[in-house]
Amino acid sequence: MSTDQGPTDSPNPAYADGAWTLPGDRVRLAEDQALRLDSGVELEGVDVAYQTWGQLNADKSNAVLICHALTGDHFVLGEHPLTGKGGWWEAVVGAGKVIDTDRYFVICSNILGGCMGSTGPRAVNRETGQPWGKDFPVITIGDMVRAQKLLIDHLGIEKLFAVVGGSMGGMQVLEWACQFPDNVFAAVPIAAAARHSAQNIAFHEVGRQAIIADPDWRQGNYLAEGTRPYRGLAVARMAAHITYLSEAALTRKFGRNLQDRDSVTYGFEADFQVESYLRHQGNTFVDRFDANAYLFITRAMDYFDIADRFDGHLANAFKDTPVRFLVMSFTSDWLYPTRESREIVHALNAGGANVSFVEIASDKGHDAFLLDEPEFHKVFEGFLEGCAEHRGLNRKST
């Protein structure tokens, strides 16, 4: 495994001194009034890196907020500044796509706690002049959403046409609907859950322990000490990546095929294609992601449980909500299985909400929401179209 050497340690331009050089914008918010976190800590001054596509219409009614997943960022479209690969949701977002940038004003921001320009463990704590590292306050999904709300206020948008996202993005969507129901017209949580399951917490703990066990983690002070816990972070990514796929997808893609060899080597090299693939996933991930950010964001997901704030009754979180919901799940997603989405739907029904729910047939596992899934896209697009009609948004002018 080539992580012994680790990748070249080029500084992440999102946190380099001087001008903001990445695509999109960055704005400093919560300067006059600190952002109060669920933990009780008050963050004074919060940087939010974001990108927008399309035009905001005159009455500011066509804004769509995309919430990204655990290892996502705000580079939804176009070349990623660190990896050089395409944006993570080009299958869904773009001109003429499901989230049509010719029609909607599309916003995506790097989450609070992220590592692509927003305030997080990778950023400099202005009080100390040093990176926050593991001293960053523990954040929650709710905190991420409150930071996004500051951005939306900053952009002068009172009511978002839609808030959409998959996986942890879907959790943020649920938080938006719960915390700011009057500021959201439509909500689309995809492959998500209203609380993180024991199994999902367990997988996250494996990832965190892999990072912490890496001697280069240096008790979280690796930035100051000039090391990087690449091996730990790569292992965390490898374990997590398996949970994003399905057995059917792994079998279809790799089976027991051998990697560049005709027979097994009776050793621990990557004999199998699936091993080689996972190692590649791990190695490329460490180039773009911060290990401490991984710890903090997975923790935020583990703490997620909306019903907990409503005496265990999820329906009360959405009672008489004016928000229109589309909940979607995928048949082969075992990380956020359909029954978790159904629980959301049952609670929304009990709360009298306007809700649609579809389980999409796919063998691609949790990652299906990122991929080319025609039925998923058709349903998603039809829902947005119906909402646009109810919201009085004109069809795309021809």
Next chain:
Amino acid sequence: MTPANPKAIRVDLQLIADMIEPGTKVLDVGCGNGDLLEYLWRTKQVDGRGIEISTQGVQACVSAGLSVVQGDVEKDLRNYPDGAFDYVILSQTVQAMMDPKGVIEQAMRIGKRAVVSLPNFAYWRVRLYVMFKGRMPVSESLPYEWYNTPNIHFCTIRDFVRLTRHMGLTIERSLFLDEEGSSRTMGNSIATANWFGEQAVFLLKK
């Protein structure tokens, strides 16, 4: 929002639609491809919701901008709060349920009124079919064989009226569709309806 010429719907769906007041809140249980919900939205500005078990049906509905959840009626109705809808529609649905009475009870709990449409197994052609052919009837409107039919609890108009009495429900309106497909008021002439009605539509209230 309302197109000049809304899509025409099946005659039995039209009868149901005619019983729904404009601007009300409606739950269509077993809404299929959403034809009725779309019609009610377009022509009566109804706030409509649906439940449908088939993936194909739900996808068609949501793609058309309707609010429909994929679910099993017999399990999921219990999640809805009391009196949440003005009408709960059971269009050609009860006869396909494991527990028709339970589903009607849920419908009456969730809705202020229920609209139920069902095929009549005592329609004269059905009676003659059984009498002369000695087989379970297969027709254009009921095209299934006994071994693959989703309709596991067929009843007659008289059976259904009896059930509503047993449940203490009031029939506010009742219609039946005759051989020509034209609708006739049932009123108290249950016997006539039971012979000549191919289908029936009931507006029920607690």
